[in-house]
Amino acid sequence: MATHVVIAGGGTAGSIIANLLARGLHEEISRGEVVIKVIDKEEKHMYQPALLYVVFDRFRENEMFKDMRDLLNPSVIFIHDEIEEFDFNANAVRTKSGKKVEYDYLVIATGSKPRPDLIEGLEENGDIFYTLERAKKLREKLRKFDGGKVLVSVAAPHKCPVAPLEIIFMLDEYFRQKGIRDKVELGYTYPIGRVHALEPVANWAVPEFEKRGINYETLFNMEKVEPGVIHSMEGFEKEFDLLIAIPPHKGSESLINSGIQDGWVPTDRHLLKAEGHENVYVCGDTTNLPISKAGSTAHFEADVVAENLIAEIKEGHPARDYDGKVMCFIETGFSSATYVWFNYTTPPNPVPPSKMIHWLKLGYNRVYWLTARGIL
Numbered sequence: 001m002a003t004h005v006v007i008a009g010g011g012t013a014g015s016i017i018a019n020l021l022a023r024g025l026h027e028e029i030s031r032g033e034v035v036i037k038v039i040d041k042e043e044k045h046m047y048q049p050a051l052l053y054v055v056f057d058r059f060r061e062n063e064m065f066k067d068m069r070d071l072l073n074p075s076v077i078f079i080h081d082e083i084e085e086f087d088f089n090a091n092a093v094r095t096k097s098g099k100k101v102e103y104d105y106l107v108i109a110t111g112s113k114p115r116p117d118l119i120e121g122l123e124e125n126g127d128i129f130y131t132l133e134r135a136k137k138l139r140e141k142l143r144k145f146d147g148g149k150v151l152v153s154v155a156a157p158h159k160c161p162v163a164p165l166e167i168i169f170m171l172d173e174y175f176r177q178k179g180i181r182d183k184v185e186l187g188y189t190y191p192i193g194r195v196h197a198l199e200p201v202a203n204w205a206v207p208e209f210e211k212r213g214i215n216y217e218t219l220f221n222m223e224k225v226e227p228g229v230i231h232s233m234e235g236f237e238k239e240f241d242l243l244i245a246i247p248p249h250k251g252s253e254s255l256i257n258s259g260i261q262d263g264w265v266p267t268d269r270h271l272l273k274a275e276g277h278e279n280v281y282v283c284g285d286t287t288n289l290p291i292s293k294a295g296s297t298a299h300f301e302a303d304v305v306a307e308n309l310i311a312e313i314k315e316g317h318p319a320r321d322y323d324g325k326v327m328c329f330i331e332t333g334f335s336s337a338t339y340v341w342f343n344y345t346t347p348p349n350p351v352p353p354s355k356m357i358h359w360l361k362l363g364y365n366r367v368y369w370l371t372a373r374g375i376l
C-alpha cells in the first residue's frame with residue numbers, strides 16, 4: 001500500500017511542501033510507494049504581496065498568477081476542488097464535489113482570509129487592498145483623489161503585519177509625487193497600545209511617521225463604518241474621505257466547519273504538528289502560533305514540514321524543529337525599504353532604510369516563483 005500525503009491548499013506553504021516532497025521522495029514516488037496530492041479551490045496561484053504594488057500601478061495582473069499545475073512538480077497530483085470538511089477521525093477530507101480524499105499524512109495549508117464582513121459597514125464604506133478586485137478599485141479611487149482625509153485603519157489578526165506600514169509610507173510618497181501632499185491629511189489607527197504588534201518595529205515606525213507628518217492613534221479597534229466616519233469599540237470616531245482598512249482575518253471556512261475555532265489550528269510551535277494529531281502538519285497562516293502570518297513564515301515553516309515528512313516516511317521520525325524564523329521587507333516608499341528578521345528567541349531590529357533593500361524586495365517579487373517551486 002502506498003503512503004498518501006494530502007496537502008490542503010496549494011498557496012505559498014502548500015506548493016513549497018509539495019515540490020520539496022516530490023524531489024525528496026522522488027524514488028519512492030517513482031516506485032508507487034508514495035503519492036502526493038494537493039487540493040486547492042483555485043486553479044491559479046496568486047503572488048499576494050504584489051497587491052500592494054497593484055494599488056500604485058506598479059505591478060501588472062498577468063505577472064501575479066501562475067497555473068497551479070505548472071507550478072507543481074509533474075509527479076504531484078493536483079485536485080481542483082474546495083475542501084468542505086476535515087474528518088480527522090477518518091483520516092480524510094471531504095470536498096464540495098462529494099469526494100472523500102483519504103490520507104496517511106495531512107498538511108493543512110489553507111491560509112487566512114480577510115473578513116471585512118465582520119465589521120458593520122466596512123464593505124460598503126471602506127476600501128481594502130487584500131484582494132485583487134478591491135486593490136484595483138482602490139487604485140482607480142487614488143487616481144481621481146485630489147485631497148482630503150486618508151485613513152489607514154488596522155484590525156487584528158491579519159496577514160502580512162507590515163503591509164499597513166508599507167501602504168501608508170507609499171501613500172505619503174504617492175501624494176508627494178502627485179504634488180498634492182499638502183492637501184492630504186494622512187492618518188493611521190492600530191488596535192493595541194502602539195503602532196505595530198512587534199515592539200521594536202513600533203519604536204522604529206513612530207519617528208518615520210513623524211518625519212512624514214502622518215498622524216497616528218493607538219488602541220483603536222474598528223467597530224462600525226458609516227459614510228465618512230469610522231467608530232471604534234473604545235468609543236472614539238474618526239472622519240475620512242478615503243478609508244483603507246486592513247480587516248480582521250479568519251482561517252478557512254472548512255476548518256471552522258470542522259470545529260476549529262476561527263480556523264486557527266492549534267499547532268506545536270516546534271514540530272508544526274496539529275495538537276493531538278500525530279499525522280497532521282500545519283503550515284503558514286492557518287496555525288494558531290503567535291507569529292507573523294507572512295509568506296516568509298510559510299516558507300521557513302514549509303522547509304521544516306517537508307524535511308520532517310521526508311524523514312518520517314523514510315526513517316520513521318521527524319528530523320528537525322522550526323525556530324520561529326520570519327523575515328519581512330518593509331517598503332518605506334517607492335525607492336527605499338528596510339527589513340526585519342527574527343525568531344522565537346531573537347527580537348526584530350529594523351535597519352536604516354536603503355535603496356539596496358528596496359531593490360532586493362523588488363528582486364524577490366520576481367524570483368518568488370522559484371520559492372514556490374521549492375528551489376530558493
Ligand SMILES: Cc1cc2nc3c(=O)[nH]c(=O)nc-3n(C[C@H](O)[C@H](O)[C@H](O)COP(=O)(O)OP(=O)(O)OC[C@H]3O[C@@H](n4cnc5c(N)ncnc54)[C@H](O)[C@@H]3O)c2cc1C
Nearest residue numbers: 009011012013041048049083110111160284285294295296
Ligand atoms: C497585500 C498583501 C501583501 C503581502 N505582503 C507580504 C510580504 O511582503 N511578505 C510576506 O512574507 N508575506 C506577505 N503577505 C502574506 C502572504 O501572502 C501570506 O502570509 C502567505 O501567502 C501565506 O501562505 P499560506 O500558504 O499559509 O496561505 P496562502 O498562500 O493564502 O494559500 C492558501 C491556499 O489554500 C487554498 N484554500 C483555502 N481554503 C481552501 C479550501 N476550503 N479548499 C481548497 N483550497 C483552499 C487557497 O485557495 C490558497 O491557494 C502579503 C499578503 C497580502 C494580502
